[in-house]
Structure formats: structure tokens, C-alpha cells
Amino acid sequence: MTDEMLRAPAEVKYAEELDWLESIDDGPKPFSWRLSPRMVRLFVLGSERSDGLDREIPQKWFGDRSFVERSIVTLASDRGLLLIGDPGTGKSWLAELLSAAISRNSTLVVQGTAGTTEDHIKYSWNVSMVIAKGQSRDSMIPSPIMTAMEGGVIGRFEELTRSTSDVQDALISILSEKYVSIPELDDDNIVFAQPGFSIIATANSRDRGVNDLSSALKRRFNFVRIPVVTNKRSEAEIVRFRTVELLRRHRIELELPPTLLDILLQSFADLRAAAASARSDDEKLESALSTAEQIGVLEDAILHSNFFGDRTLRAETLAGSLVGSLARRQPEDLAILNKYWHGVIEPRSKKDGGEWVDFLEGGRQAIATLS
Amino acid sequence: MTQSPFAALREQLSDAAAAFAGTPGALSGILSGMVDDVDRALGEQLEIFPVCHHSPGSALAMARRLRDKQPEVIYLELCEDLRPVLDELRNCRLPVSLQAFATELDGFPDAWGPLSVVAPITEASAEYQAIAYALDTPGVELVLVDRSADHVFQWSPQEQPDQPADAVGMEIGDLRPRFAELEEHLLHHGKVRHWSEWWDQYVEQPLAGADYDTYRQVMVLIGSLFRRLGPDDAGRLARDEDRERYMWTRMREHLATSGADPERCLYVCGAFHAASRVEEFGLAAERTEFAITPRTATTWLYGIVPASHSAIEEQFGLAGGSVSIAAATFAKAVSRGGVKPYQLKEHASKRPARARKAASPVRREPLADRLSGFLSRPPVLDELDEAELLGWSVDIVRLARRNGYLASTADAIAVFETSILLAGMRNRARPTPYDFQDAAVTCIEKDTVPGRRDVRRLCEILLGGDRIGEVGYTAMPPLAQDVYDRLAPLGFDLKKRAVHRALLDLNADPALAPCSHLLWILHRLLPDGAVRPIMGSRRLGERSVQESWDLALGHHQRALIELGYEGVTVEQVLEQRLRRRVWDPKATAAVALEAVEDAIVFLGSRRLTEELGARAVELLAAERTVDDAPDVLRGIRRLLAHYRATEPALPDWCERFVTTGYAHYCTLLPSAFVAEDIGVRQVAAMLGFLSSMEGLALSLGCDRAQLELAVRQSHPETPGKVALLWGAQFRLGVLPLAELRERCDELLANPLVIPSFPQYISGFVQALEPAPALTPFVVEVISNAFARLPDEVLLPWLPMLITTLRQEAPELVPVLVREAGRTFPGTLAAVDAWVPPWTARPAPRAEARPVVAGGPVAELLAAHPAAIDAVAALLGCEGGWQPLGQAVPSGSGPAGALLTRHPATVTAVAELLGGGATS
Structure with a gap:
């Protein structure tokens, strides 16, 4: 099944691993959870030798352990979980894994946009x-959230702050x-x-101002802030992990030289430091310089090398991809990159x-x- | 078998041992070695009590053991020379730090000074328990056995040039992995974030209910592992081993001299040292000689300074809040009962200490393997924990609400529930403060922090906050006591941690004058904020009649106490500091003049000012740069003004300073004019010195020709300095104003020079320092520039002029503005009719010759011209004699006309004088 999908969801991709974990899980499970909280943590963060498992569970999300633990216990409590952070910090990936x-x-995902309506959160009708038959449960189209409610499973709401306030507030009663009432029906409503x-x-913490959450809704969510990964080792792990996955998806046989990975990480670290010391928006790149951005740069370079190069990832290609991905505003971003290239990369080379x-x-x- | 509380720890340690052992054989060696270490430490005749710093478990175990054993002698791992200050602990509120301090070094590189060793003492520590027991129980002796503060530096690597940038922190029982990888391994596999949390989860919690033997076994086991897995830092290990030899030597010496029974003694040391493998270990050691090197001649001073939990955390690299949490854990364990901790009684209470010796000590039981027995017992769950957690959950919501969070009772429930869930997930029997903190952040913290503190910080405050210690009056050095005594008339309790506003009306209450004087000295010596003048100032020749001060000595107690290491009174400290400053190899004449000024203002000692002044003369003569010339000029001007106003004659050093400066600056002037790295400001200051001190210098024997020659040798190239030179030439009378005006007109007419014209103006403005008479001319030059330059040149040029003047001559611009105010008309109407004074130049005067009056005097001189000719030749007058007959008629001119019209007066005067002739 996985082979037929461009991108399989986590439960399909790791089905075998989840089955195995479920089979050995003897911990107490809240509600209808398939795994106990500890096993959920183990699935997300990977196993250690001290966990005493017969097989190794690879780490799938890289970040502070306490974020995962706090997220899991929130889901076991009465409140919803809101993962907040800069773009590309792995919020959606963590949500999917959980x-x-x-x-x-x-x-069971609702994508929040300016066009999201209350119907997307509750239900709509098959006109x-x-x-033909009138309004009934059969002619009702439940939203993913309603489906999750009925099934006692986790529903997801991506980019909550992009939807308008009245739509967000539909979540308060949920x-x-x-429960969700369906006033159109006389019974079973x-x-x-x-x-x-x-x-x-x-x-997305950068868009927080777009449609800020109401206090009533904030109260019903526990916030877990996911920071941009700045630990070089963790970041290298994430980039390698995701890139290998991408290569597999694209069926590309290409080696990722460690020195190039180091160059990529170092460049991003430098640019982040520059952004941190910038005094105005014009002095920093528009990009959030997140880990996902790095993966994007690397993917771009790999695809370029594979299809237009000699199937070897080279430093020139990587540099081209980096400039291409980060130069969004002309002339501000290009000027910053030009300054960086001549002020930092040149002496370093x-x-x-x-x-x-x-x-x-x-x-x-x-x-x-x-230019 | 039930899961044991130590199973996790055992697994952690054995994993770590396996991970870092290297070869498989090494692992078994390490494990058996660890068992040997435990065996050895616990089998020692002198009972060893292994401790860990900031460990409530250690403190509780110590309190229990002291009550059971009632030892007569306690040997403590702490610098032996700190012993006398321990008695003062009873006058302090903990946490405080014991401090050894040295400024007069002898035997150490000077660059190391001042040397400082601090040993923080918190209430929730085993060492405090031991100290409190020993000091409050009659007949118990407390012996510090670790190397002295002097040895700390003797044994530190000599090759580090920047050795002690800050105080060296000493902790009793420093137990922490010695290399980062091991710590990282333990944290990673222990699924915790930082070392304090690891220690709490894997050692403190399981040890909470453990008996004494288990405690000792576990601690030595950990110490042994960290010791065996230490990095290859041979130097550090060698130092530690030397310390162990030192301690054992001292203990053996004490036992031999005092004849104490080793069975009634207790040796308190870090777990790391308990697992020592040096040959000198143990009373029955084969090798007992260890040569202790004598201390250096460095003078050490001892005292107690206030400390705080946050300062301790920062100094020893602990996680934020961990010391506070340890204190809270200790307090909880105490309130739970079962153990009564020792606490030093204040001197004030003066209660006779009860003879506690009546309680018979419990004999030590034969050693047994407690560890295995303990493993079979299930962890004890306590109702108190739940009540405490509930209390915390409610309190944090209250605190959060007060800090702007929209938190409610629902959040308190959520925090409580989440804490338990988190503890369960983290495999903890009960939620720790760390779980509670995480739960509070999860449930209360939203996208923004509404106030100044976030939830994490609020949790730290809730769990005890940052406690700051206080040193009692009697425990302070004489200087601090003296300061408090002398400030007593102000009527504040300055020991309190508050900011007091003191209002001093010195006219109404002259008795406060000494307080004011002391406050000014403290303001000069203490860091910013300790004593802050709000109103009033104290400078040379200035004295306020009313002053207002913000006094925060309570907040800066440490700074005040450290001042006490430098002297007995603040005056002495200031004197020493001033002396040190001027004798510093990097001192300059400006610094020395400043010191002289301070000495006059704050100390009033003639002997000291003369000494400092003499040093200023030396420094000036030896200076090869003129960077400080502006400061020197200002300084000496102030001092001269002061001496002229207060003394009948200038002090000798002042005269020498002026003559030396005159010669010195004359010599350096030509090179300063051309040197690129010397600014216009500096050269202007030199010229300012030369011109304003000229009168005094010439009267003291200097020669003006020296200055004239120096100016003639100067050939500057930059516009600013060229203008300055012109100003100097004008001052010396070499360059007439008309020529100067002509040169400026030429500059303004040359479009190539116009961009640099502000530099010229800046130079002219600077030249006002040596030549104040140039002020009207500078106004004229600027006005001319404004009048003549076209707008397209002038407008871009103006900002440059302003910035140049602001940067280079800010203090002279007001002079210029005043002059401009005098020159330009004050009203708008007058502007139209106004003619600049420089354009309304007087018509060239006709060759006016003196009117030669006739009369007997003129006739006499004409008859004997030799004397007048000689005088004329001497004065350089030319023109020769006018014949008396060509005299201008006396009636011509306006005066003549007037007299002709009104002859009566003149006639009367003529009659009076007896002259008959009238015109």
C-alpha cells in the first residue's frame, strides 16, 4: 500500500512498527488509545538500549523530550493541544506522529485557511x-473533526490561526x-x-496576528511551543533523516557527502546569527531559516544534481539551491546573501x-x- | 520481585560504565573496582560520611547520623584557614559564602590579583548540618582539613596567565561527571534535561527513605564510578589526590595531638573523595608521609559575604532554580517529620546550650549489604506529596493571575492532573518539582507572556524563589561596621534589602555633614546603585547645602564587605586605591590629576595630594602621547583655580607641573600637528595649555621663544589643524587678523576647498581654546560662509558642519553661540537694517601725525634732540622731527570749531594759566 502512495501517512508507513509496539505494550492506556503514553513517546522519540526492547525503534521527531511528553499528557487530559512555532519546525509532523x-x-485533518467555514469543522449536507431523501444522518457529510468525535480518535486542525475568528470559535463548544448538535434533524440530532x-x-507563530485566538479558545488548549532547532547535532540528524526519506520517495540513488551537510548547517547557523542581530526586517532574510527550509534546499540540490547534473551532489549546486531558495525579495534578500557570501564564505573558503x-x-x- | 527504587540508578550506572569502559574486560574491572571502593570506604576505622553538594538527601542523612552517633570530632572537607569565620555564621541569614581574599600577593603572579575563594553554604546542605551541630554542642570539635586558600592557588596550573578572573568557587562534595560526554550520556538515557534533575530522580528520590548504610553505599558507588570514568585530565586528578593526602595527613595529625578516639569522629567529604584510592587513605595506611608545602607570604583576609541561590547556580553551572528546589525538598522532608535538623542559634538568644551529651550515642552496627535489602521494598507513597502538589497547583494559578495570565481554577485542576500524568510517563513515583513546572507551563503558558515573568519563572518563585543571604552586623569586617555606625544618624536600618531615600539638609542639620561626606566616598567606591545621589553634587569647590540620596546598601552588602578586605575605613581604602591607580604602569598624567582632585575633595590630606601631584609631574614628563591632553588641561585648570582660591601660594608640584607641561607640549607640538593619529582636539588642548598657562610658566622661568619656535616648526596638512595653526599664529601675534580674513575669503572662493571648509571651521572653533579673542572672527567666518555659498552647496554642507562641531568641539559651541548673540541683532526688524560689523570697516585713516604743540617744552626738545632721538631709535619710531612751524593749526578740526563757537571757557582757562595768547 505504501508503495502506491506518493506520501504515506505515518500510521501506514510505520504500520508494522505500531503493530509490534501494541503487541508488547502492557502499560495503562487512557480511553481508547492504541498505545500507552510511554509507548507513544517511544514511537516518536525512538528507543534506547535501556528501554529493553527486542528491536530498535528509530527516532522520528527530533527535539526536546519534554515537548513530546507535554504533548502526550495534554492529549490524555481534557484539553486540546496547540503546537505553536515558526514555520518548518516540525509541528505538523509531530501532530501526525502523535x-x-x-x-x-x-x-482526519481540517486545513485552516481564510476560506474555512464552520461546515468544515462540524458538518455539511449532500445537497x-x-x-431526494430529505435531511437525515445519511445525507449529512460529517467533517473530519466530527468523524474523530464519533470514533473517539484524534482530529487535527492545521494552521488554526489562518481561519477566521468565528470559525475558530466553533471549536469552543466541541x-x-x-458534542455537536444538528438542529436540522428531529431525532438523533x-x-x-x-x-x-x-x-x-x-x-504558525509568525502569523499569530492574522486571526488571534480568543481567550475562551486559548483556555481550552494547552500550548506547546516548538522552537527552531539550533542544536547542530540534532539538526544534522533531522536533515539526514528527512533527506533519506525524500531520496527513497523519489527513488534516487545519490550519496549525501557529510562535508556538504556540514556546509549547509554552518551556512544556516551563520544566517540565523545574522538575522538575530539584525535591527530591521530589511536587514534579515524573509525566510525563517528553519530546519524544513534546509531540507528544502538540500532536496532541491539533490533533484537538480540527479536530473541535470552528473548524479553527484556538488557544492556549487548546493550553493545555487541555497541562494535560489532564500533570495525571495529583490533586492533585500539578494543584498544580504551577497554580503554574506563575500563577508563570510569568501574568507572561510x-x-x-x-x-x-x-x-x-x-x-x-x-x-x-x-541580480 | 517488586521493582526497586535503585533499579533505575543501577541500570544507569552500569550502562554508563559499559558505554565508557572501552574494552569489554575494562567493564568488569570497573564494576569490581567500584565494589572494592565501597568496601574500602565503608570499612575504614574513621567513619566517612560521603556527601554531595546541594543535596537535601545528604543533609537529612547527616542530621540523622549526627543525632545517632553524637561524634566528638568532625573533620570537614573545607579550606582549613576558613575555620575562624565559621563562628560568625550564626549571625547570618543563609545562603552566604565564606570568603578568603587577598590583594597583597607574594608568591603569585601579580596579574592573578586579587585572589578570592568563596565557599557557599546553604541551609539544605550536609556541611551546614555538621557545622551547626559542632558549633552548638559543647565539647564537639570541628576541624577543617582541606588545603588552605593559599594552596588552592599554589596548586593551580601556573601557566594560565589569566588565572582567576573571578572568585574561585569551592564546594563541599562536588559530585558531578567529570566530562561532558558522560553527563550527556546519563541525561540522555535518564530522559532528563539537566544534571540536577538526574540527581533528583535517580539518587535523591530513591534515597529519601533509605537508611544510613544504604545512603553511604550508594554515594560511594556513584563517587567511585565518576572517579573511574574520569577524563584523562591527569592534572586535575593529581590535584584531587593531593587534596586527599592533605586531608588524611591533617586528620592523622589531629588524632595524634588530641588523642581523640577515631570511633567518635566523623569525616565529612565529597563522595568523590570517599572513593579515593591514594595510598595515604585510611588511618591504617601504610604510607603516611605527605609533605605539605608552606603557605606563601600572601596576606589572606577572611570574611562572610551574602550569596544567593541564583548566584550559586550560576557559579557552579547548575540548572536555574535547582538550588531553590533542593531547599524546598529539604524543607518538605523536615516538615514531614522524622528528623530534626540542626540550626545555629543566634548570639542574641544567649540561651545556654544544653548538654546534649546525655544522649548516648548509638554504636555502629556491623556493616551489612543494605542495598540489596532496600531493593525489595516498594517505594513509599505519601499523602503529603499529594497535598503539597495540590497546594502548588492552586498557588501557581493565583500567582499567574497576579502576573497577568488568564488562569482559573480549571487550570489548577489541569496542572495537578498533568503533573501526575507527566510523573507517570517519566517513571517517577510521585511528581517532582520539575514535573510540576512542566505541567504548569503546559497548562498556563499561552502564546505570549503578559507580564514580566513567564510561568517557568513563577514556578521558581513559588518553589522558594531566589533566596538571598544576609550577613549580620557582628560578622562583618570593621569597615562595614564603621560605615553602618557612621550612617546611623540618618535613622535608617541600612542592613535591610530596601532602597532608602535620605534627605540631608546640611544647613538645618550640620551634624549630618559627616554622613554626607561618607556617602560621597561610598558613591566613589561602591558599584553603581549602592548609594546614588539624586540631588546635590560634590566636586572641587562645590558643596551642596541640600542633598538627597537613594541608599541600597542592603542590596550591595557583598560589595561593602569586600571593601572591608582592603582596609579598616573607607578613607583608607580610597587612599590605597588612589595610590594604586597612579602607580599603575598604565597610569597617565590625566589619571593622576584626577586622583589629586579626588584626594582633595574626599580626603583633604595635603601629604597625599602632594605625593599624587608629584607623581602626575613624573607621568607627564614621561608621556610620549598627547591623547589625554584635553583631560590634563581641564584637570590642571580646575586645580589651579582651586589653589588660587584657597591657598596663599601654589603648591610646589603644581608649579613644576606647569613648567614641565610647557616644555613638554612645546616639544611635542610640531610632531602632533603632523601626526595622523592625533586629533585636532588634542592639539588644541596642547595649545590651550601653552597659552593659558603661559603667564605662570614664564614667571617660573620658561621661555616664550620655545613656543614661537614650536609653532614655526609646525606644518600641518589637514584642514582642521591648518586652521588651528592659524589661530595659534594669531594668538602669538604672528598672523594679523586682516591676513587671516583674506585667507578665509580665498578658501570660500575656491570650490575645491568648500567641501572641507567645515573642517577649517572646526579647527577655528577648537582654536578658541588657545585664542579666545578669535571668537568674533569665527562668527564672521561662519556668517560669511552662510552668506556667500549657494544653497546647493550650503544645504548638503550644513549637516556635515553640525556633526563635525558636535563631535569635535561640543563644549566650545556655546561660546560661539553667545558671541553670535552679541553680534547679530536681537529683533527681526533690526535685521533688515543691520550691517555686519566686519563689512562696515573703518575707512583707512589718513596718515595722522601727532599734533606738535609749540611751547617751551617743544622748543627745549628741539634744541637738544639727542635724548629724544636715542629714545626713538630704541622704540623703533621713524619719521623724524617735524618743524615746529608746520604744526597743524590748533583751531582746526571739530574740537577747534567747537571751541571757536564757545570761547568763554577756553579764555577763562587761559587766564587761569596765565597764558595771554588766544587763537
Whole structure:
């Protein structure tokens, strides 16, 4: 099944692992959870030798252990979970892993946009059926959230702050009363949430001002802030993990040289430091410089090398991808990159040599092309 | 078998041992070695009590053991020379730090000074329990056995040039993995975030209900593991081993001299040292000689300074809040009962200490393997824990609400529930403060922090906050006591941690004058904020009649106490500091002049000012740069003004300073004019010195020709300095104003020079320092520039002028503005009719010759011209004699016309004088 999908959801991708964990799990499970909280943590963060398992469970989300623990206990409590952080910090991935581990279904997702309506959160009607048979449970189209309520599983709400305030507020009663009433029906007109239902929402901290949450809704969510990964080792792990996955998905046989990974990480670390010391928005790149951005740069470079190069990832290509991905505003971003290239990369290439020299050249060419 | 409380710890340690042992054979060696270490430490005749710093478990075990054993001698791992200050602990509120301090070094590199060793003492520590027991129980002797503060530095690597940037922190029972990888391994596998949390989860909690033997076994086991898995830092291990030899040597010496029974003694040391493998270990050691090197001649001073939990955490790299949490854990264990901790009684209470010796000591039972027995017992769950957690949950919500959070009772329930869930997930028998903190953050913290403190910080406050210690009056050095005594007339309790506003009306209450004087000295010596003047100032020649002060000595007690290490009174400290400052190799003449000023203002000692002044002369003569010339000029001007106003004659050093400065600056002037790295400001200050001190210098024997020559040798190239040179030439009378005006007109007419014209103006403005008479001319130059330059040149040029003047001559601009105010008309109407004084130049005067009056005098001189010719030749007058007959008629001119019209007066005067002739 996995082979037929471009991107399999976590519960499909790790089905075998989840089955195995479920089979050995003897810990207490809240509500209808498929795994106990400790096993959920183990699934997300991977196993240690001290866990005493017969097989190794790989780490799937990289970040502070306490974030995962706090997220899991929130889901076991009465409140919804709101993962908040900069774009590309792995919020949605964590939400997907948690849903897959807890309820084996991570696809009950509502995507918050400016066009999201209350129908997307509660229910809507199949107009043809309503005309043919009238309003009934059969002609009703439940939203993913309602489906999650009925099944006692985790529902997800991506980019909560992008939807308008009145739509957001529809969640208040769902999270408080745990039921949705359907006034159009005469009987069987209340859908009660089954034990195990909860909501994982994500919100982008950069867009917080778009549609700020009401205090009433905030109170019903526990906030877990996911920071940008700045630990070089963790970041290298994440980039490697995700890139290998992407390579597998694209069926590309290409080696990722560690030196190039180091160059990528170092460049991002430098640019983040520069952004942190910038005094105005014009002095920093528009990009959040998140880990996902790094993965994007690397993926771009890999695909470029594979299809237009000699199937070897080179420093020039990586530099070109980096410039191409980060130069969004003309001239501000390009000016910053130009300054960085000549102020930091050039001296470094002279000092350290190696791949930095090609990286310098590739970046220069890319900047020249875009200028 | 039930899961044991120590199972997790055992697994952690054995995993760590396996991970870092290297080869498989090494692991078994380490494990058996650990067992040997435990065996050895626990089998020692002198009872060893292994401790860990900031461990409530250690403190509780110590309190229990002291009550049971009632030892007569306690040997403590603490610098032996700190012993006398321990008695003062009873006058302090903990946490405080014992401090050894040295500024006069002898035997250490000077760059190391001042040397400082601090040993923080908190209430929730085993060492405090031992100290409190020993000091409050009659007949018990407390012996500190670790190396002295002097040895701390003797044994530190000599090659580090920047050795002690800050105080060296000493902790009793420093037990922590010695290399980062091991700690990281333990944290990672223990699924905790930082070391304090690891210790709490894997050692403190399981040890909470353990008996004494179990406690000792576990602690030595951990110490042994960390010792065996230490990094290859041979130097550090060697130092530790030397310390162990030192301690055992001292204990053996004491036992031999005092004849104490080893069975009634207790040796309190870090678990790391309890697992020592040095040959000198144990009373029955084969090798007992260890040569203790004598101390250096460095003078050490001892005292107690206040400490705080946060300062301790920062100094020893502990996680934020961990010391507070340890204190809270200790307090909880005490309130739970079962053990009564020792606490030093204040001197004030003066209660006779009860003879506690009546309680018969419990004999030590034969050693048994307690560890295995303990493993079979289930962890004890306590109702108190639940009540405590409930209390915390309610309190944090209250605290959060007070800090702007929208928290409610529902949040309290959620925090409580989440704490339990988190503890369960983290495999803890009961929620720890760390779980509670995480739960509170999860449930209360939203997207923004509404107030100044976030939930994590609020939790730290709730769990005890940052406790700050206080040193009692009697425990303070004489200087601090003296300060408090002398400030007593102000009527504040300055020991309190508050900011007091003191209002001093020195006219109404002259008795407060000494307080004011002391406050100014403290303001000069203590860090910012300790004593802050709100109103009033104290400078040379200035004295306020009313002053207002913010006094926060309670907050800066440590700074005040450390001042006490430098002297007995603040005056002495200030004198020493001033002396040190001027004798510093990097001292300059400006610094020395400043010191002289301070000495006059604060100390009033003539002997000291003369000494400092003499040093200023030396420094000035030896200076090769003129960077400080502006400061020197200002300083000496102030001092001269002071001496002229207060003394009948200038002090000798002042005269020497002026003459030396005159010669010195004359010599350096030509090179300063051309040197690129010397600014216009510096050269202007040199010229200012030369011109304003000229009168005094010439009267003291200097030669003006030296200055004239120096100016003539100067050939500057930059516009600012060129203008300055012109100013100097004008001052010396070499360059007439008309020529100067002509040069400026040429500059303004040259479009190539216009961009640099502000530099010229800046130079002219600077030249006001040596040549104040140039002020009207500078106004004229600027006005001309404004009048003549076209707008397209002038407008871009103006900001540059302003910034140049602001940067280079801020203090002279007001002079210029005043002059401009005098020159320009005050009203708008007058502007239209106004003609600049420089354009309304007087018409060239006709060659006016003196009117030669006739009369007997003129006739006499004409008859004998030799004397007048000689005088004229001497004065350089030319023109020769006018014949008397060509005299201008006396009636011509306006005066003549007037007299002709009104002759009566003149006639009367002529008659009076007896002259008959009238015109």
C-alpha cells in the first residue's frame, strides 16, 4: 500500500512498527488509545538500549523530550493541544506522529485557511441526497473533526490561526461540551464525542496576528511551543533523516557527502546569527531559516544534481539551491546573501579550502544570475 | 520481585560504565573496582560520611547520623584557614559564602590579583548540618582539613596567565561527571534535561527513605564510578589526590595531638573523595608521609559575604532554580517529620546550650549489604506529596493571575492532573518539582507572556524563589561596621534589602555633614546603585547645602564587605586605591590629576595630594602621547583655580607641573600637528595649555621663544589643524587678523576647498581654546560662509558642519553661540537694517601725525634732540622731527570749531594759566 502512495501517512508507513509496539505494550492506556503514553513517546522519540526492547525503534521527531511528553499528557487530559512555532519546525509532523500512535489515524485533518467555514469543522449536507431523501444522518457529510468525535480518535486542525475568528470559535463548544448538535434533524440530532477524542491544532507563530485566538479558545488548549532547532547535532540528524526519506520517495540513488551537510548547517547557523542581530526586517532574510527550509534546499540540490547534473551532489549546486531558495525579495534578500557570501564564505573558503571554494563559486554565480 | 527504587540508578550506572569502559574486560574491572571502593570506604576505622553538594538527601542523612552517633570530632572537607569565620555564621541569614581574599600577593603572579575563594553554604546542605551541630554542642570539635586558600592557588596550573578572573568557587562534595560526554550520556538515557534533575530522580528520590548504610553505599558507588570514568585530565586528578593526602595527613595529625578516639569522629567529604584510592587513605595506611608545602607570604583576609541561590547556580553551572528546589525538598522532608535538623542559634538568644551529651550515642552496627535489602521494598507513597502538589497547583494559578495570565481554577485542576500524568510517563513515583513546572507551563503558558515573568519563572518563585543571604552586623569586617555606625544618624536600618531615600539638609542639620561626606566616598567606591545621589553634587569647590540620596546598601552588602578586605575605613581604602591607580604602569598624567582632585575633595590630606601631584609631574614628563591632553588641561585648570582660591601660594608640584607641561607640549607640538593619529582636539588642548598657562610658566622661568619656535616648526596638512595653526599664529601675534580674513575669503572662493571648509571651521572653533579673542572672527567666518555659498552647496554642507562641531568641539559651541548673540541683532526688524560689523570697516585713516604743540617744552626738545632721538631709535619710531612751524593749526578740526563757537571757557582757562595768547 505504501508503495502506491506518493506520501504515506505515518500510521501506514510505520504500520508494522505500531503493530509490534501494541503487541508488547502492557502499560495503562487512557480511553481508547492504541498505545500507552510511554509507548507513544517511544514511537516518536525512538528507543534506547535501556528501554529493553527486542528491536530498535528509530527516532522520528527530533527535539526536546519534554515537548513530546507535554504533548502526550495534554492529549490524555481534557484539553486540546496547540503546537505553536515558526514555520518548518516540525509541528505538523509531530501532530501526525502523535495521531498515528494514539489512534492509528492521522488523516482526519481540517486545513485552516481564510476560506474555512464552520461546515468544515462540524458538518455539511449532500445537497442531492437532501433533495431526494430529505435531511437525515445519511445525507449529512460529517467533517473530519466530527468523524474523530464519533470514533473517539484524534482530529487535527492545521494552521488554526489562518481561519477566521468565528470559525475558530466553533471549536469552543466541541472542546468544552464534547458534542455537536444538528438542529436540522428531529431525532438523533446530537453527535457525542467518544472517549479518546481530542484535537491537535497547529499555529504558525509568525502569523499569530492574522486571526488571534480568543481567550475562551486559548483556555481550552494547552500550548506547546516548538522552537527552531539550533542544536547542530540534532539538526544534522533531522536533515539526514528527512533527506533519506525524500531520496527513497523519489527513488534516487545519490550519496549525501557529510562535508556538504556540514556546509549547509554552518551556512544556516551563520544566517540565523545574522538575522538575530539584525535591527530591521530589511536587514534579515524573509525566510525563517528553519530546519524544513534546509531540507528544502538540500532536496532541491539533490533533484537538480540527479536530473541535470552528473548524479553527484556538488557544492556549487548546493550553493545555487541555497541562494535560489532564500533570495525571495529583490533586492533585500539578494543584498544580504551577497554580503554574506563575500563577508563570510569568501574568507572561510580561503582559510578552510575544500568544498567551501566550490560553494563560494556556485553561490557567486547564482547571485550574479539572479541580480 | 517488586521493582526497586535503585533499579533505575543501577541500570544507569552500569550502562554508563559499559558505554565508557572501552574494552569489554575494562567493564568488569570497573564494576569490581567500584565494589572494592565501597568496601574500602565503608570499612575504614574513621567513619566517612560521603556527601554531595546541594543535596537535601545528604543533609537529612547527616542530621540523622549526627543525632545517632553524637561524634566528638568532625573533620570537614573545607579550606582549613576558613575555620575562624565559621563562628560568625550564626549571625547570618543563609545562603552566604565564606570568603578568603587577598590583594597583597607574594608568591603569585601579580596579574592573578586579587585572589578570592568563596565557599557557599546553604541551609539544605550536609556541611551546614555538621557545622551547626559542632558549633552548638559543647565539647564537639570541628576541624577543617582541606588545603588552605593559599594552596588552592599554589596548586593551580601556573601557566594560565589569566588565572582567576573571578572568585574561585569551592564546594563541599562536588559530585558531578567529570566530562561532558558522560553527563550527556546519563541525561540522555535518564530522559532528563539537566544534571540536577538526574540527581533528583535517580539518587535523591530513591534515597529519601533509605537508611544510613544504604545512603553511604550508594554515594560511594556513584563517587567511585565518576572517579573511574574520569577524563584523562591527569592534572586535575593529581590535584584531587593531593587534596586527599592533605586531608588524611591533617586528620592523622589531629588524632595524634588530641588523642581523640577515631570511633567518635566523623569525616565529612565529597563522595568523590570517599572513593579515593591514594595510598595515604585510611588511618591504617601504610604510607603516611605527605609533605605539605608552606603557605606563601600572601596576606589572606577572611570574611562572610551574602550569596544567593541564583548566584550559586550560576557559579557552579547548575540548572536555574535547582538550588531553590533542593531547599524546598529539604524543607518538605523536615516538615514531614522524622528528623530534626540542626540550626545555629543566634548570639542574641544567649540561651545556654544544653548538654546534649546525655544522649548516648548509638554504636555502629556491623556493616551489612543494605542495598540489596532496600531493593525489595516498594517505594513509599505519601499523602503529603499529594497535598503539597495540590497546594502548588492552586498557588501557581493565583500567582499567574497576579502576573497577568488568564488562569482559573480549571487550570489548577489541569496542572495537578498533568503533573501526575507527566510523573507517570517519566517513571517517577510521585511528581517532582520539575514535573510540576512542566505541567504548569503546559497548562498556563499561552502564546505570549503578559507580564514580566513567564510561568517557568513563577514556578521558581513559588518553589522558594531566589533566596538571598544576609550577613549580620557582628560578622562583618570593621569597615562595614564603621560605615553602618557612621550612617546611623540618618535613622535608617541600612542592613535591610530596601532602597532608602535620605534627605540631608546640611544647613538645618550640620551634624549630618559627616554622613554626607561618607556617602560621597561610598558613591566613589561602591558599584553603581549602592548609594546614588539624586540631588546635590560634590566636586572641587562645590558643596551642596541640600542633598538627597537613594541608599541600597542592603542590596550591595557583598560589595561593602569586600571593601572591608582592603582596609579598616573607607578613607583608607580610597587612599590605597588612589595610590594604586597612579602607580599603575598604565597610569597617565590625566589619571593622576584626577586622583589629586579626588584626594582633595574626599580626603583633604595635603601629604597625599602632594605625593599624587608629584607623581602626575613624573607621568607627564614621561608621556610620549598627547591623547589625554584635553583631560590634563581641564584637570590642571580646575586645580589651579582651586589653589588660587584657597591657598596663599601654589603648591610646589603644581608649579613644576606647569613648567614641565610647557616644555613638554612645546616639544611635542610640531610632531602632533603632523601626526595622523592625533586629533585636532588634542592639539588644541596642547595649545590651550601653552597659552593659558603661559603667564605662570614664564614667571617660573620658561621661555616664550620655545613656543614661537614650536609653532614655526609646525606644518600641518589637514584642514582642521591648518586652521588651528592659524589661530595659534594669531594668538602669538604672528598672523594679523586682516591676513587671516583674506585667507578665509580665498578658501570660500575656491570650490575645491568648500567641501572641507567645515573642517577649517572646526579647527577655528577648537582654536578658541588657545585664542579666545578669535571668537568674533569665527562668527564672521561662519556668517560669511552662510552668506556667500549657494544653497546647493550650503544645504548638503550644513549637516556635515553640525556633526563635525558636535563631535569635535561640543563644549566650545556655546561660546560661539553667545558671541553670535552679541553680534547679530536681537529683533527681526533690526535685521533688515543691520550691517555686519566686519563689512562696515573703518575707512583707512589718513596718515595722522601727532599734533606738535609749540611751547617751551617743544622748543627745549628741539634744541637738544639727542635724548629724544636715542629714545626713538630704541622704540623703533621713524619719521623724524617735524618743524615746529608746520604744526597743524590748533583751531582746526571739530574740537577747534567747537571751541571757536564757545570761547568763554577756553579764555577763562587761559587766564587761569596765565597764558595771554588766544587763537
